[in-house]
Amino acid sequence: MNQPIxxxxxxxxxxxxxxxxxRQLPKEKIVYLGDNQRCPYGPxxxxxxxxxxxxxxxxxxxxxxxxxLVIACNTATAAAYEQIKKELNxxxxxxxxxxxxxxxxxxxxxxxxxxxxxxxxxxxxxxQALLDINNESVINSLxxxxxxxxxxxNNFSSPEAYQTVAERLNILKSDAQMDTLILxxxxxxxxxxxxxxxxxSAIKLIDSGEETxxxxxxxxxHKNLTRKDRSQPVHQFYTTGSAQMMEAIGGQLLGYKPEVRxxxxxxx
Numbered sequence: 372m373n374q375p376i377x378x379x380x381x382x383x384x385x386x387x388x389x390x391x392x393x394r395q396l397p398k399e400k401i402v403y404l405g406d407n408q409r410c411p412y413g414p415x416x417x418x419x420x421x422x423x424x425x426x427x428x429x430x431x432x433x434x435x436x437x438x439x440l441v442i443a444c445n446t447a448t449a450a451a452y453e454q455i456k457k458e459l460n461x462x463x464x465x466x467x468x469x470x471x472x473x474x475x476x477x478x479x480x481x482x483x484x485x486x487x488x489x490x491x492x493x494x495x496x497x498x499q500a501l502l503d504i505n506n507e508s509v510i511n512s513l514x515x516x517x518x519x520x521x522x523x524x525n526n527f528s529s530p531e532a533y534q535t536v537a538e539r540l541n542i543l544k545s546d547a548q549m550d551t552l553i554l555x556x557x558x559x560x561x562x563x564x565x566x567x568x569x570x571x572s573a574i575k576l577i578d579s580g581e582e583t584x585x586x587x588x589x590x591x592x593h594k595n596l597t598r599k600d601r602s603q604p605v606h607q608f609y610t611t612g613s614a615q616m617m618e619a620i621g622g623q624l625l626g627y628k629p630e631v632r633x634x635x636x637x638x639x
Contacts, residue, residue, distance in 0.1 A: 372438050372595070372596040372597065372598065372599070373400075373598050373599060373600045374400075374435075374436050374437060374438035375399075375400040375401060375402040375435055375437055375438070375604075375607070376392065376399055376400065376401055376402070376437060376438065376439045376440075376441060376587065377402050377404070377428075377431040377432075377435065377437035377439065377440045377441065378392070378401055378402070378403045378404070378441045378443050379403075379404050379405075379406075379424065379427040379428065379431070379440070379441070379442060379443060379444065379447070380403075380404075380405050380406070380443040380444045380447075380557055381405070381406050381407075381409070381410040381411060381412040381423075381444045381446065381447065381519075382405045382406065382407045382410035382411070382519070382522070382523050382558065382612075383405055383407065383522060383523065383558070383561075383616075383617055383620045383621065383624075384443070384444070384519070384522060384556060384557035384558030384559070384560075384561065385403065385405060385441075385443030385444060385557045386403065386405075386557075386620070386621055386624045386625065387443075387557050387560045387561065387578065387580050387624060388441060388443040388466065388557055388579070388580040388583055388584070389401050389403050389441075389443065389606075389625075390580070390624055390625055391580035391581050391583070391584040392441070392580075392583075392584045392587055393606070393625075394584070395581075395584040395585065395587075395588055396584070396587065396588055396591070397604075398597075398598050398600075398601075398604065399591070399597070399598050399604060400598065400604035400605065400606060400607075401604070401606045401607070402431060402435045402437060402606070402607045402609070403606070403607070403608045403609065404427050404430060404431060404609045404610070404611075404634075404636070405608075405609070405610045405611070405612070405617060406423055406426075406427060406610075406611045406612075406636070407523065407610045407611055407612025407613065407616070407617065408610075408611040408612040409423055409611065410519065410523055410612070411446075411488060411516070411519040411520065411523070412444060412446040412447060412488065412490060413446050413487070413488020413489045413490045413491065413514070413516060413519065413556070414488070414489050414490070414516065415446075415490065417450045417490070417494075420446055420447055420450040420451065420490060421447075421450050421451045421454070423447075424442070424444075424447040424450070424451045424455070425451070425455075426636045426637055427636055428440060428455065428459070429636075430609075430634065430636040435607070437461065438461055438462075438596050439461055439462045439463075439464065439587065439590065439591065439596065440455070440459065440461060440462070440463045440464070441464045441466075441583065441587060442455070442463065442464070442465045442466065443466055443557050443583075444466075444556075444557060445466055445467060445470075445487055445488065445491045445496075445555050445556050445557060445579075446487075446488045446490040446491050446556070448465035448466050448467050448496070449467060449490060449491050449494035449496035450490065450494065452465040452467070462590045462594060462596070464583060464586055464587055464590065466557065466579040466580075466583050467491075467496050467497055467500050467555075467579070468500050469579050469582035469583040469585070469586050470497070470500075470553050470554075470555065470577055470578075470579030470582060470583075471497060471500035471501045471503075471504060471553070472504060472582055473577050473579060473581065473582040474501070474551050474553050474577045475501065475504055475505050475508070477551060477575050477577070478550055478551040478575070479550055480509075480548045480549070480550045480551075481505060481507055481508045481509060482508075482509045482511070482546055482548040482549040482550060482551075483501060483508055483509070483510055483511070483549065483550075483551045483552070483553060484510075484511045484512070484513070484543050484546065484549050484551065484552040484553065484574075485497045485498070485510060485511070485512045485513070485552075485553045485555045486512075486513050486514075486515045486518075486540070486543075486552065486553070486554065486555055486556070486559065486566075487512070487514065487515070487555030487556045487559075488514060488515075488516065488519065488555075488556055489514045489516055491514075491555050491556065492512045492513065492514040492555075493514075495512075497510070497512065497553060497555055498510045498512065509548070511543060511546050511549060513539070513540075513542055513543055515539050515540075515556075515559075517535050517539060518535075518536065518539070518556065518558060518559055518562060519556065519558045521535065521536075521562065522558040522561045522562065522620070523558070523616075525616060525619055525620055527561050527562050527565070528564075528565075532562070532565060533565045533568065533569070536562060536565040536566055536569050537565075537568075537569040540566065540569045540570055541569075543570070544570075549574070550573065550574065550575060551574065551575045551576075551577060552566070552570060552574050552575070552576050552577065553577045553579070554566070554576055554577060554578050554579070555579075557579070557580070559578075560578040560580065561620075561624065563576060563578070606629070607632075608621065608629045608630065608631045608632070609631065609632050609633070609634045610631055610632075610633055610634070611633065611634065611635065611636055612633065613633070614631040614632060614633045615631075617629075617631045618630070618631045
């Protein structure tokens with residue numbers, strides 16, 4: 372199956388998931404679409420998030436005939452994953468359950484923090500996923516609405532950015548038993564050095580990208596969907612916003628500067 376894997380996100384954050392899929396599955400082709408123009412999704416109503424997510428999906432199905440969909444946005448996964456999985460006839464992978472599994476693998480106390488957008492935290496999706504796997508989990512959740520704008524503005528290494536991160540995360544430090552923190556938004560791994568510094572070296576940070584890529588690999592092999600073409604895949608990147616901004620941030624995340632095209636998806 373030489374069709375590409377579609378990866379969607381509210382902006383540039385999903386590039387952290389795409390990067391891990393590329394690393395683990397170097398022969399697979401990725402088509403990435405970020406809805407940067409309408410980012411962030413976190414403060415938006417659930418129905419609006421679902422509508423925007425379906426617009427991205429319809430664009431990829433129509434123009435790229437994807438064989439698998441990866442919803443790299445935690446907010447979109449929380450709002451629409453179950454519905455999308457039921458309605459599409461291709462495999463659909465979200466990032467929440469892989470992130471929960473990864474956290475429970477490394478936590479010793481099962482006191483786990485979750486940071487995410489307002490939409491993700493309000494949905495209790497991580498809490499449910501963690502408790503489904505281990506009902507002894509103790510979850511401390513915190514919405515961090517300031518974080519995504521820092522990343523989308525390409526401002527994730529300044530002293531001001533660290534101050535914003537540290538002040539917000541100070542709320543979580545009251546849980547002395549917490550040993551693991553899930554970065555419950557794919558933008559947050561881009562802030563990982565600042566988050567680690569703010570939380571301290573004893574806290575393990577969980578980026579769902581690695582576990583999500585493992586799930587992608589498992590499903591591809593199980594369903595015999597692996598790419599048969601032996602040539603090096605050429606990945607494609609699209610945004611509804613500024614191509615230049617995604618190229619700049621993508622260059623830092625991917626190790627090379629991707630060529631990005633701006634597209635319109637609201638008519639799909």
